[in-house]
Amino acid sequence: MRCPFCGNIDTQVKDSRPAEDHVSIRRRRFCPACGGRFTTYERVQLRDLVVIKTNGKREDFDRDKLERSIRISMQKRPIEPERIDQMISGIVRRLESMGETDIASKQIGEIVMEALARIDTVAYVRFASVYKNFQAADDFEDFVHELRPPVSPSEE
Ligand SMILES: [Zn+2]
Numbered sequence: 001m002r003c004p005f006c007g008n009i010d011t012q013v014k015d016s017r018p019a020e021d022h023v024s025i026r027r028r029r030f031c032p033a034c035g036g037r038f039t040t041y042e043r044v045q046l047r048d049l050v051v052i053k054t055n056g057k058r059e060d061f062d063r064d065k066l067e068r069s070i071r072i073s074m075q076k077r078p079i080e081p082e083r084i085d086q087m088i089s090g091i092v093r094r095l096e097s098m099g100e101t102d103i104a105s106k107q108i109g110e111i112v113m114e115a116l117a118r119i120d121t122v123a124y125v126r127f128a129s130v131y132k133n134f135q136a137a138d139d140f141e142d143f144v145h146e147l148r149p150p151v152s153p154s155e156e
Pocket residue numbers: 003004005006007008031032033034035036
């Protein structure tokens with residue numbers, strides 16, 4: 001969280017507690033660069049989830065991208081679409097209920113693999129094999145492209 005006084009990015013959380021409404025967390029922050037103190041309120045909501053890539057870059061969590069990567073890995077598998085929907089919702093709920101808005105990309109990949117492993121081994125293996133490269137590439141777009149089997153270019 002950037003310091004509102006001096007712009008320093010590396011501020012520290014001094015104290016976290018639920019706010020009165022109990023749907024947000026109140027954090028008291030301290031800036032070691034200028035000594036400034038400020039308070040932030042944090043809500044856990046899907047649109048506020050931020051993915052932290054292994055290179056430290058931040059990116060808004062995109063449910064559609066996650067869904068696409070999962071659907072591609074399940075292509076032509078005998079799994080009912082409702083079951084896939086349920087699985088995706090379950091994954092998102094897990095991410096939302098982790099209590100933090102910042103989630104490492106690695107953690108997301110692991111949760112997805114866990115969920116896939118329970119439903120379909122083939123999809124799991126597909127996802128996991130691309131996931132290894134994903135960690136090197138560290139880009140969800142690349143990941144989706146790698147998962148996508150070479151099909152007609154008109155598909156997207
Ligand atoms: Zn500061």
